[in-house]
Amino acid sequence: MRVVVRILSCLLGLALAVAGGLAVLEIAWAWARPGDPALLIDWPRWRDELGSLPWNSTAMRVTAGVLAGVGLLLLLMAATARRKEVRLNDPAEGVSVTTSPRSLARIVGFQVRSADNVRAASVTASARKIRVRATTRLETEAQLQPRLMELVQETVDALPLVRRPKISVVVDSPRDRR
Amino acid sequence: MTRSDDESRSASALARSYRGERVLTSVIGLVALLVGVAALVVGAGWLGTYRAARPVLDPMAVDWLVRQALTARIAAILLGLAMLVLGLMWFFRSLRPEARPDLALDSTIGKGLTVTAGAISAAIAADAEQVDGVSRARVRAVGDREHPALRLSLWLRDGSDVKTIWREIDSTVLRRARESLGVEHLPTAVRLELGAAERQRVR
Structure with missing residues (x-):
């Protein structure tokens, strides 16, 4: 989302500049040569159309709704363009360390996959939460889940994370279905 | 400072x-x-x-x-x-791309000393790659001329001990960088990436 917001902001700036430039040109042109046709955009036609379009017409309502929707979308995009890195403690004065959520997931995934009886595992991580889904064929969920929970907790505790993420471990085992 | x-x-x-x-x-x-x-x-x-x-x-x-x-x-x-x-x-x-400021180590007139952003990057990256568990390093200068800082991106091998590397960066790589540049403070941001550099293909 960060890249999208950067490109969007670039385009919005350009749109603002173009709109301002066109307005200045048209107003100056109409001021200097009254009676002449408009320079670049046919604004007298827009003026006439808007002059006969009431506020409660469908066209106006749809336009207003779309505008409000686009505004809401822009706000949401700007709000979600946060940094998602995971902060580690500073090892020394003036040194800041982060790692990516993906790396945190890899560290945990590496440990979980090397645990006994784990057939496959998927891990998603953020600074706040780590979710582990593991599959096994040899143990039930009740047997494996506490062990994995402890393992993940140990792995996370060994990292110098600023914020302890919550951990959730789900085990999927065919033995539970019998 | x-x-x-x-x-x-x-x-x-x-x-x-x-x-x-x-x-x-x-x-x-x-x-x-x-x-x-x-x-x-x-x-x-x-x-x-x-x-x-x-x-x-x-x-x-x-x-x-x-x-x-x-x-x-x-x-x-x-x-x-x-x-x-x-x-x-x-x-x-x-x-505008992000600035890469040169480090002005000594701005006294007559004996000014500036290290270019590229020179710092290459030297520190080569040093950081010597640390055990680091497969690739990229270093760049960020900030502006008055307030320069370093950004170190380190790619670690799968299974390497993050905590040891986290502890070693400052005491080895950054200490040597500070000593060779002759500065006491060098604000540095370190970004650790794990296991993304080399992929093993299924054989």
């Missing part, structure tokens, strides 16, 4: 700031939302059923504008110019 100054500089060196871009997008989004909602409110007749049936570009408003044509024109041209200038500033600000 105070401690908190160093820390905030190293923290802000972690990644390029998108604050300006996010603020602009939010402001434009907010304006669009408010204008859209206001138009819907007027259209729904909440400000009077008579108002809802009036044209969008009300002849009364146009008449009023025509009566103060000079003021309206000057105001509109000034607004347009402001939009043009601000828009172009935003546009070029967003397009």
Whole structure:
């Protein structure tokens, strides 16, 4: 989302500049040569159309709704363009360390996959939460889940994370279905 | 240079700031939302059923504008110019790549000493790659000339001990960098990436 917001902001700036430039040109042109046709955009036609379009017409309502929707979308995009890195403690004065959520997931995934009886595992991580889904064929969920929970907790505790993420471990085992 | 100054500089060196871009997008989004909602409110007749049936570009408003044509024109041209200038500033600000400042180690006249951003990057990256568990390192100078900082991106091998590397970076690589540059403080942001550099193919 960060890249999208950067490109969007670039385009919005350009749109603002173009709109301002066109307005200045048209107003100056109409001021200097009254009676002449408009320079670049046919604004007298827009003026006439808007002059006969009431506020409660469908066209106006749809336009207003779309505008409000686009505004809401822009706000949401700007709000979600946060940094998602995971902060580690500073090892020394003036040194800041982060790692990516993906790396945190890899560290945990590496440990979980090397645990006994784990057939496959998927891990998603953020600074706040780590979710582990593991599959096994040899143990039930009740047997494996506490062990994995402890393992993940140990792995996370060994990292110098600023914020302890919550951990959730789900085990999927065919033995539970019998 | 105070401690908190160093820390905030190293923290802000972690990644390029998108604050300006996010603020602009939010402001434009907010304006669009408010204008859209206001138009819907007027259209729904909440400000009077008579108002809802009036044209969008009300002849009364146009008449009023025509009566103060000079003021309206000057105001509109000034607004347009402001939009043009601000828009172009935003546009070029967003397009501009992140700065790579050179380190001015000694600015005394007659014996000035500057290390270029490229030279620092290559030297420290080569040193960082010697650390056990680091497969690739990329270093760049960030910030501005008055407040330079380093950004170190380290790619670690799968299964390497993050905590040891985390502890070693400052005591080895960064200490050597500070010593060779002859500075006491060098705000640094370190980004650790794990196991992304080399992929093993299935054989």
